Each structure stands twice: as structure tokens, then as C-alpha cells.
Amino acid sequence: MSEFVVSARKYRPNTFDSVVGQESITSTLENSIKTGQMAQAYLFCGPRGVGKTSCARIFAKIINQDSLGENDDLSFNIFELDAASNNSVEDIRYITDQVRIPPQVGKYKVYIIDEVHMLSSAAFNAFLKTLEEPPPHAIFILATTEKHKIIPTILSRCQVYNFNRIKVVDMVSHLENIAQKEGISFEKEALFVIAEKADGALRDSLSIFDQIVNFSNRNITYDSVIQNLNVLDYNYYFRIVDSINKHNISDCLLALDEILNHGFDGHHFITGLGSHFRDLLVSKSPETVKLLEVGESVKEKYLLQSAETSARTLVKGLEIISEADTHYKASKNQRLLVELTLIKLNSLGQSEQKKNLETKEGESEVSAPPRPSEKKLESNLSNSSQQKDELQMTETADMLEVQPNDTQKKEPSPKEEIKETTPSKPIQKNKSFSGFSIKQTLEKKQELGEEEEKKDKDPFTFESLMEKWNSYASQANDKNKKTLHTALTTNSPELKECFTIEHTLDNKSLFDNFNREKQSFLDFLKRELNNYSIQLQAKLVKNEKAEVFLYTDKEKFLKLAETKPELLYLKDKLHLDFEF
DSSP, rough: OOOOOOOOHHTTTSSSSGOSSSSHHHHHHHHHHHHOOOSSEEEEEETTTTHHHHHHHHHHHHHHHSSSTOOOOGGEEEEEETTTTSHHHHHHHHHHHHTTTTTSSSSSSSEETTTTGGHHHHHHHHHHHHEEEEOTTEEEEEEEEEEOOOOOOHTSEEEEEEEOOOOOOHHHHHHHHHHHHTOOEHHHHHHHHHHHTTTOOHHHHHHHHHHHHHHSSSEEEEEHHHHTOOOOOOOHHHHHHHHHHHHHHHHHHHHHHHHHHHTOHHHHHHHHHHHHHHHHHHHHHTTTGOOOSSSSSHHHHHHHHHHHHHHHHHHHHHHHHHHHHHTTTTEEEEHHHHHHHHHHHHHHHHHHHHHHHHHHHHHHHHHHOOOEEEGHHHHHHHHHHHHHHHHHHHHHHHTTTTOOOOHHHHHHHHHEEEEEEHHOOOOOOOOOBBBBBHHHHHHHHHHHHHHHOOOOOOOOOHHHHHHHHHHHHHHHHHHHOHHHHHHHHHHHHHHHHHGEEEEOOOOOOHHHHHHTTTTHHHHHHHHHTEEETTTTEEEEEEOOOOOOOOHHHHHHHHHHHHHHHHHHHHHHHHHSSSOO
16 A cells, blocks of 8 residues: 555645746746846745745755756755744844855755744844845745735835735646545535635645545545535525525525524524625626636526525615624523524515516506507596595695695696596595595594583693693603703793793703603693693794803913912912913
């Protein structure tokens, strides 16, 4: 049995051409080698597993190839230091001492320091001078995943190369090549899931690839990847969005229950649903479809479902999902929060469908030209609709107690003239529009008026009014309504004719607060004084501006001295001046 080598080591790049997803950096390094314009210090920074150390080794190998024979060993020219475990000043001093010695073979000595951000402050300071003025034969390549931890004095001495996260498409292409070389059967959708799970790190994708190969017995399928990596299937999200478009709440809740029973966390489902809505929105435009990092078959599903889902539903849905994501950890009933989110999303589908139906009906009414044989019928329907609108306006006015003025009574409206001249089918008086009838409204209003007439109207004196007034003010003070208490007690009310009470306020804040409590206060007075004809009016009267005087320091001191004569003695004793 041959010794197994993991794919991350076996297929590690050994030339710039084999580096995946970093074409701009590799081409820059190649050109600098060809022209001989190489810097003495480089900083490679970027996420894990994107090729920083590999590019450093390839660079060190290429710059010495011209001066070495085929059998010469490059290990004497390349020195690697792991700063995570060698981060002291002594480790850096060892390097600075070795830098002075020229290479025995080859032209350059290359020092690769990995995870350089782990060096201590003292080590960084000890490294500065050597990094700024190294010998001509020395080149330093620093690699880090956390560029922000590198001190500025180090950054200013290096050429900085920012490595990108590996794209999903590039990662899938690399995995395909490896699978073909190893004789492993695969489904392309499965490789896309592996690439997405790797989150931009090629080394992670190769580790996952080896794991799936062992699990699936060298036959990588979509189902095996989903099962082994515990990834939520795309089909659940497509099913839920279809249910939202059909406003089928029960199907959404059943799908959620099935997802939770498979061991998935509700927060994981919410974030995945947000990504799905984002991908659907991206699929709306041909220019943004390229942002989808999925296989062709899944992309077709996205395009089909995005055509069935409106952009408004997707945008509003993203807002609802984002709100649920924000409040998920703070929620005490997290499952209920996810279910409420799905119900809100279904309501979006219902409102959108209703809006589309109304729009289609309106367009059909506008676009359909009337035929000659239907003109008479259309005229009658128009007159009938005018009468219906007129009745609805009258009904609304009655509900709001809007009284027409004299000019409206004398001058007939155009609708009244049309009503008199155009014959139409008489409308039943008790026919209801908008859920209630005019007859019922008038009868109800008449009953309320009769009840008001039957209520008591006992006379009362100003003293009895003030007794109840102060009683309500005390209750407001007990309930910690300080502003209302001040509004009631600052000025006394005036009792006018016909049981009208007028209260004057000279502050806008008190006036607004009094009006907010006006109705409950008025009900209290009617009940306590046994008079249901009382009217309460608030009046805002602004005070004239008080004159503002500016006092000098001397005037301020003399004013204080009136109450504290000791100040005069203190001033004379200490020879003080008025300026303070």
C-alpha cells in the first residue's frame, strides 16, 4: 500500500502558471524577475489557503534557477521561519546575523517569514534596520493573514501584494482537474457545494474534497456532499419561495419543521434564506446573473423562480429576513421568530398578487374600447356609478359630521344636473355600499341625538367647577402627570354662557398636553357635574417677551453682596477686582 499524500500537498503549485486565482500577482512577480527590478522586501497578505506561501517559494526558486545547475539544491538558499512559534528578539537576531553571509550557491538568499504579524514589538523593532538596508543578496518575503497588525514602519519598507479569495468557479475548475487525474467520478453540482463551503480558501476545498472522496467511495454526488457536510439543500429554499408565491403558509411551516428536524439551526436557515432571496434578485437582470456562483442546473432554477417572483417581494423580503437575523439571538422563542418571518413573507406574496390582479383589471378597463352597441349600457352604468359615488360622499360626510355651507346648497353641482337630466334606474334606499348603508347611518345618528337630548343638564356654579377641576389636577399629580397638573393649575378657567369652559394657556407644551387629555377630562367634568352639555375650549396666549438685561461683573458682584455683605469685606481685605 503506497503512502497517501493529501491533495493540498500533492497538488501544491510549483510554478506561477499552476497558482489558482491570483493571475495579477503572479504576472507582476514574473515581470519583475524578467526585468530584474525586484524589491528587497515583499509582504504577501490575504486570507488563509489562497497561495501566499506557495507564491513565495516559487518566487525564491525562480530567481535562483539561472545561476544553479539541475542537480544543485535550493534548500541552502531558502530559509523559512514560522513567526507564530519564533517571535522573540533572539529569533530575529539570528536572521540578521545570517543575512550578512553571502550564499554558497546561487545568487540570492530568500527569507520567508510566515505569520509575521505574530512577531513581538521588540522583534519588529530589531528587524527594521535589516529590512530597510539588507545586503544585495538578501530578499525578504513576509506572509500574513492579518495585515492590520503589521506596524506601519514595516509596511513602508515592503512591496505589498494583497491576495484575493479564490472564486468559486476557479475552485471548481481546479477540483475537476484533480478528480480527472485521480480517476474520481463526480457531479459538478457537488463540487460547487464543496467550493462554497471552503469560503474562498483553496486549501480548505482540497481538504473537504479528500473527506468526500473517502465518504462517497470515490463517487462524489450532490446528495453525498449534502449529507456529509450537513449543508442545507437548495431545494428547501426553492420550495419555500414557491409556497410564498402561492401564499401557502402551511407548506412553509411544514418545510421549516422538516429542516429543524434534520438538525439545522434556525439562524442558519434564516441566513441561507436571505442569501437565496439575494440570488433571486441578482437573477432579475442579465447583467448581474454572472454574480451567481452556482452550477448551470441550479442557475436555471434561479432564473425560472426569479421570473415568477416580483422584485418588490424580494426587496421587502430581504428587509424582513434582515430584521429577523438581527433579533434572532435576543429572541427567547427563536422558532416562533422564524415562523413569524415566514408568515410575513407569505403576506408579501398575497399583497403582491392582489396588486397585480387590480392592475390587470384596471389595464383591461382602460385598454378595451367600447363597442357601439354597448354605448347606451355604458352610459347608464356611468350614471349609476356617479350616483353611487354621490351617495358614498354623502355617507362619508354624515359619518364625519361635515355640514355643507350655504353656497353649496344654492348652487347645484354638475353631478346633480346630470342626475336630473339623465334617466337611470332608481337606487334602493337601503342598499349598502362599502359595508354599511346610508339609512342605517342616519338612523344611528338620530338615535345618538335623542340619547344626548335625554341626558341631564344640571346647572353648576364656578365654585363647584373649581372643586372638580382641582380634584382632577390632584389625580393627575398622583399619577405622575406633572405637565398636565401644571397645565390645570397655572391659570384658572373661565365659565362662559351655555356651559362653555375656556381655559387659557401661555405655553405651547402645556397647550399640547392639555389637548391630549382634553377628552378624558371633559368626560370627567360631565359625569361629576351631571351636565352633558359642557364644552371645554383651550386657548393659547403667548406672553410678551421679557426684557433681557446684560449685567457687568461689577453689577453681579454688588447684587451678590446685597445678600452676602461678607463679600465686600473679603474684597477689601484681599484687594480683589470685579473681573472674575
